[in-house]
Amino acid sequence: MASAPQPSSAATGRRFSPFAWAIFALGLVLRLLYLGHKSLWLDEAATYTLCRLPFREFAHAWWTHEANMTVYYGFMRLWVHLGSSEFMLRLPSALCGAAAVPVLYEIARRLFDRNVAWMAALLLAVNPSFIELSQDARSYPMTLLLVLASAWFYIDALETDSIRSWTGYVSFASIAVYAHFFAALIIAAFFFAFLAKARAERRWLRGMLAYVALGLLCLPAAAFVVFRSQTLDLYWLDTPSAKMLWNFAKFLFGSGAKVVIALLLLVLGAWFVWSHREWRWRAFFLSLWLLLPVAITALGSMHHSIFAFKYLLICLPAGLLLCTVGAARLPWRWGCIVVAVLTAASIFTDVQFYRKPREDWRALNQFVVTRYQPGDAVTFYPWYTRTAFDYYHERTGPAGLAFGVPMVPPDDLAGTAEDRAHPERVVEGLTNPRIWVVIYHPDRPVPHENERVQTLVSAVPAGYAQVEKKDFPNLELRLFEKR
Incomplete structure (x- = not known):
């Protein structure tokens, strides 16, 4: 495990081992457990209210305030016909959260190897913040799933330069933006990584055409942000500070010893990938994915804060990938022990979340x-x-x-x-x-x-x-x- 990881071709070998399937099942069970137990809270009630409005009223609310989650609200307006209990309203989020686990597994396998893949998938499956948001009737798990799907096609497009892969990337990335506007920050991170890759390999045309198409598809979202953002009052958010950034790290990786261990592994993983010339682009790509959205959001919040941790859940996969590369760099036994400790600590936090009271x-x-x-x-x-x-x-x-x-x-x-x-x-x-x-x-x-x-x-x-x-x-x- 201490040697350089070798990327797995998506076309070779058995795709998922029984252990991988067990990880996926764990992710699903943890998200379905007690799903309808707690009362709806204020934001979830807003979701329900919007989804049952007559179309004309919904269209007015959409254009004046709620375009940020267009895809999610459009889906939920259909979904509520199946049921509107707490369980049913939250079920799409739980399923999207569970589905994100195998997609991250495939991305990690494509970038690195199966060891990194199962570690990253396991830590995402049990991640406390992701489980909490997967039990909310809001768009954040759907957005993360769409971002991961776009990332898979993006990586494939950079390797193959195929029209199919670029089309898949543009499709999922644009849908992700309309699930939550913050997904556009991931597009920016991926674009800079593309420029670095294209410059090294001198393959520009299809990628640039894909980004032109993506920009055109995102123009309505940009228009809303420019002309309607003044109607949005995020008065409850504080201006970013060093303490807030530390709390954001705890949001991603867990509190207490978990965040310290995770950050040490992240630094080790980033150093390891950067130190190998053939892996340097992967380090650049994951670093941009993790840090650029945070940096842009922090800078944009100096005048009017938009720094909500859940908006930046989309950075979590990159952080976990770097962490698990660091764990894979350790001797096999120690790497497994560290991941097992993080998993057990996360599950303990998950159990506390199930018991934690919320707006009743x-x-x-x-x-x-x-x-x-x-x-x-x-x-x-x-x-x-x-x-x-x-x-x-x-x-x-x-x-x-x-x-x-x-x-x-x-x-x-x-x-x-x-x-x-x-x-x-x-x-x-x-x-x-x-x-x-x-x-x-x-x-x-x-x-x-x-x-x-x-x-x-x-x-x-x-x-x-x-x-x-x-x-x-x-x-x-x-x-x-x-x-």
Whole structure:
């Protein structure tokens, strides 16, 4: 294992060993386990809301705010006809996450060898952040799968220069951009790697034509970013810092000793590949894949932050490939031991994730249902969080419950900083005998949040007294009753 890895031709030998199939099965099981156990959270409720809108309203929301996940929303609008339970809404993400594992295996086998392939596939199969996002009704696992598929065709195109492979790359890369715009950063990384490869081998024509076609296909996405990005308010994201970059490394590789071991292996793998002249382009390619999207996002966030870790999940495969090349560089027994330790530690974190509470809109709604009295009203701070409550309310009622805030329009599902700045508005004009106030507390710190909650409570009309308070994960429920 300590010698230079030899690339495996995709056309030779048995494609998947029984051990590889076991890894793929593990990835699927870990993503399906407890898939419908937790309540939907706010972003997932937004997915459901968009997918059940009449087409005209959806088209308006798409053009004003939601073009970033066009492919995903288009697919989910069809998928919800099969079912809209928590399990069914999350199932496409789980399947995409599981499918990404064998694709990474094939990429690693093509670039290096079977040892690197099974190690990389295993670490992706158990990766805690990827499993968590694979259990979300959002587009991130689909985007990663499409990026990996485009990478496979890209590598094949650079080796064979065939029209079929360039067409496959352009197809999957363009679809990935419309699954999430951040996939365009991977296209940029791949383009610079292509320039280095083409310069060395003097094969330009088909590759350049492919990139021209890809650019034309991505023009509508670029137009949205240029002309509509000012409508997007990612107020909850902080400006990148050294601490944030360290936290991003922990997001990719795990916290504690896992991230330290992974980074040491990554450095070893990168040094090893760079030190072999015949492998130098592979090191350049993987380094660009891992680092360029992060660098561009960090620079772009200096004025208005867009540095969300889940947006950069697409960098994970490159990091794992470099890590596993480092592990493969070790003596066989030690390499296997290190990968086994990382796998066991990741599975332990996965188990903790299954048990970790999340926004429990299901339990909150059930609590209101069991204590409902005719004439009750419910209101929400911020007001747009009503979306998540509505998902459960339309299933369990009660039908007579009044709402202190309007239904959330489809072009305002994410809310804005302004929505949090005026908490008193959500209780203005309410005269019902009893008022339920739902207060949403995100995981991240929000400036002045405690003061705003106090402003909200103080703004409840005179003559009401708080008679009950109940806490749920990330949620707070207060009941006010007329005296």
